[in-house]
Amino acid sequence: MTDTDESSQFDEESYPSDGSLDYDSEDQDMEDSQFWEEDEEMEPSSDNFGAMSHSEAIQVDHTALAASSQRVLEPEDLLKGQAADVARVSELTALEPWRAELLLWKDDWKVDHVITKYLEQGEKVLREAGMLSDDPVEFVISKPRPDFMCFLCCDEDKATSFKLACGHECCTECYSHYLRGKIQENGSLDITCPMNCKEIVPKPAVMLLTDKKLQAKYQSTLCTRYVRAHNDMKWCPAPDCGKAVKANISVTDESVIPIAECNCHQQFCLACNIDEDHLPCPCKVAARWLEKLRDESETMTWMSVNTKPCPKCTNPIEKNGGCNHINCTQCGNHFCWVCLGDWAKHGSSNYQCNMYSPEQAEEDQKSVNAKREQLDRYMFFYTRYNNHRDSAKLDEKTYKNITKTMETLQKEGKMTWLESRFLPSSFEILRQSRQTLLWTYAFAFFLDAQPEREIFLKNQEDLELHTEGLSELFEYKWDRIPGAKVNFLDKCSYLKSRRQKLVEHVMKGMEERNWKFLN
Amino acid sequence: MNALPKRISKETERLVKEPVPGISAAPHDDNLRYFDVTIDGPTSSPYEGGTFKLELFLPEDYPMVPPKVRFLTKIYHPNIDRLGRICLDVLKSNWSPALQIRTILLSIQALLGAPNPDDPLANDVAQKWKEDEKTAIQTARDWTKEYAKA
């Protein structure tokens, strides 16, 4: 099993102790959730998380702007989703729910696939999923058979025992003890019979033999697997959040950037592993940029006086000592520090740089220059990208002062709390704009020459100008704030529309597959 | 320490009464969870003629967790490292409480007869085993002569 980090987010209370709710909870779902009911009626075969139209599903405008309608899923929602899938498979295959659940687990919760496969292949599928017999099973703790000796503890006088369809009987204590170990190691529907046979211990058996705390851990492992199995679902990456987000659109469509926002305000991309809003960059471009950042951080040292790039491989070489014969450790190139020419042509004893053909030298110098030019170009975008990252950090400081300012305004009788609510919402606009702005530099870095590029750059310039404009307002002392309210609101609405315009322009190009990126 | 679980006494009893050919295992008098083990190198393996000492310890949670086993005698084998640790699936993820000390020792004996350089613990040995099996086997023989003389 794989993960440990996602387990702590489940508290024991959110789970039924007997597992009963998991299988027959449909009625309850109908009662407490209206969209659920609608969904069931409209489109019985679709997933269980409600239609896009549900008002809560639409987050703040910028995610909608990314065409990402989404739904935040609490642990209970995940359990309900699983229960509904189980109920559906169980209904259409006439299998007991616990068998349906094992099939779903085995085939990554692909409901329709599981149903078809079972209807086509029958019992074979059950064997493969760890159900060795299809006799009806009752999961009960019972009195052991007369000549019973528990194989695990070798005791003969145990009051109760348990066995699965495979018939391997162990005393209840040993069975529970065994399950505890497996669950703590993130086992779930892959835990087999302790007697080393292939029979899987299904959920009702686990529920029967474990305490509440272990059941919660077990359910959480199941949920982790459930979320993993869906490419349109992802755990919120914020530590200790414990919620997942589901997209109600296709996340595999490359013309879409499904940036999700959790109820805890963490933003992350549902299609790639970047845990922030990387609009307007398509995932691939954003990933390339981050890779570039990693690569270049090493080569930055180039610019320092004592290093030169190796003319062959551009590995930065530091000259130590007076000898001009340089041997590149990366590619093995021998070259001359003074003219960067091939050392072999300098003669063995007393080198003369003028022995070297000026054309060749020019050629070499050109390639070095080209490399430097590339680096300069990168530095241009990197500096701006990084600047906005740093500014974003400073903005966070500003944000902390906002509450103080609001308190002061109220105390001095200048503005009520309600009247000063525009400050935090303006800040949110500022934060979003800066976030988009910094990624525009990554986008622009890879953007090939094309007419639309000019429009993009113009939009970027505009966004930058007005982001800084709004940012400045936040520097005002508290007593200037009431007078600046209109200014705040104007700047915000303008900035918002600038950001929207820029993102929409990029998205439109993506839909039409118009953007050409450099290789 | 708690009283010795019945399971352990039973296993020990059987190991002594019906020993496996080529394997011996005896618990310490002062710690019945700690066993001195010897395994004879299987015939027609590079370890033939050697007697290898191992230590085996049954953790508190045994049999829910596997026993801890380690070679004490120096051995040249791709699945056994310098410290005598053994790379064997049944000692790790494939452990099941249905297995016993006996089955584990048999698996180790089998491992001596069939080294598996594709799942190495001692990388340098495995490398050698793959590149130049002849020399590797000779080294294993030499080590057996030098360190595992009965």
Ligand SMILES: [Zn+2]
């Ligand atoms: Zn028992």
Ligand SMILES: [Zn+2]
């Ligand atoms: Zn079994």
Ligand SMILES: [Zn+2]
């Ligand atoms: Zn969250």
Ligand SMILES: [Zn+2]
């Ligand atoms: Zn992405």
Ligand SMILES: [Zn+2]
């Ligand atoms: Zn020199």
Ligand SMILES: [Zn+2]
């Ligand atoms: Zn080089």
Ligand SMILES: [Zn+2]
């Ligand atoms: Zn020169």
